[in-house]
Amino acid sequence: MxxxxxxxxxxxxxxxxxxxxxxxxxxxxxxRQVRVGSVLVGGDAPxxxxxxxxxxxxxxxxxxxxxxxxxxAGCDIVRCTCNEPEAAEGLAHIIPRSPLPIIADIxxxxxxxxEAMEAGVQGLRLNPGNIRRPExxxxxxxxxxxxxxxxxxxxxxxxxxxxxxxKYGGRVTAEAMVESAKRELDFFEEVGFDDVKISVKxxxxxxxxxxxxxxxxxxxxxxxxxxxxxxxxxxxLVKATAGMATLLAEGIGDTIRYSLTADPVEEVRxxxxxxxxxGLRERRGLDLIACPSCGRAEVDVIDxxxxxxxxxxxxxxxxxxxxxGCVVNGPGEAREADLGIAAGRKxxxxxxKGEVVKVVPEDGMVEALVEWAQIIADGGVEEALRRKDDSAxxxxxxxxxxxxxxxGDDANHATERIEIIRxxx
Numbered sequence: 001m002x003x004x005x006x007x008x009x010x011x012x013x014x015x016x017x018x019x020x021x022x023x024x025x026x027x028x029x030x031x032r033q034v035r036v037g038s039v040l041v042g043g044d045a046p047x048x049x050x051x052x053x054x055x056x057x058x059x060x061x062x063x064x065x066x067x068x069x070x071x072x073a074g075c076d077i078v079r080c081t082c083n084e085p086e087a088a089e090g091l092a093h094i095i096p097r098s099p100l101p102i103i104a105d106i107x108x109x110x111x112x113x114x115e116a117m118e119a120g121v122q123g124l125r126l127n128p129g130n131i132r133r134p135e136x137x138x139x140x141x142x143x144x145x146x147x148x149x150x151x152x153x154x155x156x157x158x159x160x161x162x163x164x165x166x167k168y169g170g171r172v173t174a175e176a177m178v179e180s181a182k183r184e185l186d187f188f189e190e191v192g193f194d195d196v197k198i199s200v201k202x203x204x205x206x207x208x209x210x211x212x213x214x215x216x217x218x219x220x221x222x223x224x225x226x227x228x229x230x231x232x233x234x235x236x237l238v239k240a241t242a243g244m245a246t247l248l249a250e251g252i253g254d255t256i257r258y259s260l261t262a263d264p265v266e267e268v269r270x271x272x273x274x275x276x277x278x279g280l281r282e283r284r285g286l287d288l289i290a291c292p293s294c295g296r297a298e299v300d301v302i303d304x305x306x307x308x309x310x311x312x313x314x315x316x317x318x319x320x321x322x323x324x325g326c327v328v329n330g331p332g333e334a335r336e337a338d339l340g341i342a343a344g345r346k347x348x349x350x351x352x353k354g355e356v357v358k359v360v361p362e363d364g365m366v367e368a369l370v371e372w373a374q375i376i377a378d379g380g381v382e383e384a385l386r387r388k389d390d391s392a393x394x395x396x397x398x399x400x401x402x403x404x405x406x407x408g409d410d411a412n413h414a415t416e417r418i419e420i421i422r423x424x425x
Contacts, residue, residue: 029251031222034150034195037101037122039076041150041197042222042254047280048076049271050224050257051264052105057087063094066264071099072316073268074285077255079103079125088115095120103152110136117147125152128184129159137184141193150195152224153184157202157211172202174210178218185219196221197254201228205243212247222254232261237270248278286312289337290323301325304343307366317377321369327400331356338381339372341365345399349392353381356396357388 033043041048051070055063057080067078082088082104095102103123104116108130116124124144131137144151157172160180168176177200188196198221200211208227216223227243230236240258247253256274258267275281290305305323312321322340324331327349331342335354342349348365350358350372360368375384 027251029216029223029253031220031254032194034197034222036077036103036150039101041077041224045254047248047253047275048255049074049268049275050077050079050103050255051075051267051271052079052257052259053081054264056090057081057094058084058090060090060093063090064097067094067098067100067102069265070268073265074272075100075268077101077103077123079105079257081105081107082112082116082121083107083109084112085115088112088119091116091119091121095122106131110140113140114143117143117149121149123150123152125154126184127154127156127159128180129156129161132161134187137187138191141188142191144195145191145193148195150197151188151193153181153196153198154224155180155198155200155211156228157200157204157207158228172207174200174207174214177202177211178214181215182218185221197224198222199224199226201226201259203227203229203239205239208243209246212252213250216252223252224255224257225253226257226259228259230259230261233266236260236262240270241274245274245278248274248280282318285316285318287320288312288323289320301343304341304365308341308369311366311370312373315370315373315377317373319373319376321373326403327396328403331396338376339369339384341369344403347395347399349396349399352376352384352388355385355388356392357384358392359389359395359399 031042033045034041039048053063053066055066057063063080070078078100080091080094080102082091091102091104101122103125104113104121105125106113106116110131113124113126124140126140141151155177157177160172160176164176164180165172181198181200185196188194198215198219200208200215202208202211205227212223212225225244225247227240230240237258237260240260244253244256256271258270260267260270272281276287286309288305288309290301301323308321308323319339320337322337324340324342327342327344331340331349331351331354338353340351342351343362343365346362348360348362348368349356350360350368352372358368372384375387
């Protein structure tokens, strides 16, 4: 299948907001490319983020409300269940109004796939363990080929074809999962269909990693990454991140989904954070960093950071904000942040790119962050620096000197700890 060129990343005004994530140094695995609605997957396309609605698809308004929430959070592709005729009918209402391309998740009945394509879905997900009759698989593939609709072969370790369990000793193995995907591919190839992406998900992280590595060595189709049934946060986040980050760091993976027992919006946020952290996507919204607090901190950093996160997230501004517990080191340590606040002497030192621009009362720190974040969003870093208070730097330095005089330069008792460490040698 020929690769479709992807639009290059649009240029950004580096004065308005810092470049949000460095270009990843991980070499991407070379794959074919498929198109899901307006979203390219594989090839040189950015790694996309997916989620799945938790509503009944027949509930048109409820499903659309959730899809719009997912879009606002940064989702690229959404999957809706199509497990009953009413769901296919719901899709017919939903698809024309959806801001995102929709993939229909097909369970055991191949006719639902046919209905979903008729409803206008931009993609299908088939589980080889659920629809096993070759004539049904090929019928879906033929129709998808005629309509130009891609299919994800969604292998799941918990629902393998029984004969594969038997072949591999009654166990789910990476080899069994990859063979399941290859069998489905063989049926597709019989009808000349190759508009495909593949997943081999498992709830066991080590098994999932092994399966995707083997699959990546076997085929050149784009891969959809995920740890199935990861569970609720925080454990589910850790499991899913462990599996997907490992593979992404090896250049494996073209689209991802966190399968959490949580609001699907949380899946999207987690996906964005993961890709942004790895430098695989530009930062779209808030990136809040906070010091872990120390002996010099004069405010509850965790509380201030939580309030700032809540207040700034809704602005949907691609900006890095730092919340630091003390004025002695805070602005310097977080000088790469677009905007930050450091607390000391019952005041907050607001800084832009490490330069103090305003000193505000402690109880006004969060409000000040919101105000100056909007200034940066509207006019850029240069505009924010232009608006700085002339007296801010001197006030900040006076607070810093007073705090140093009171607590010294070793507020965390590092010297004592070093001495103890040396005695242990």
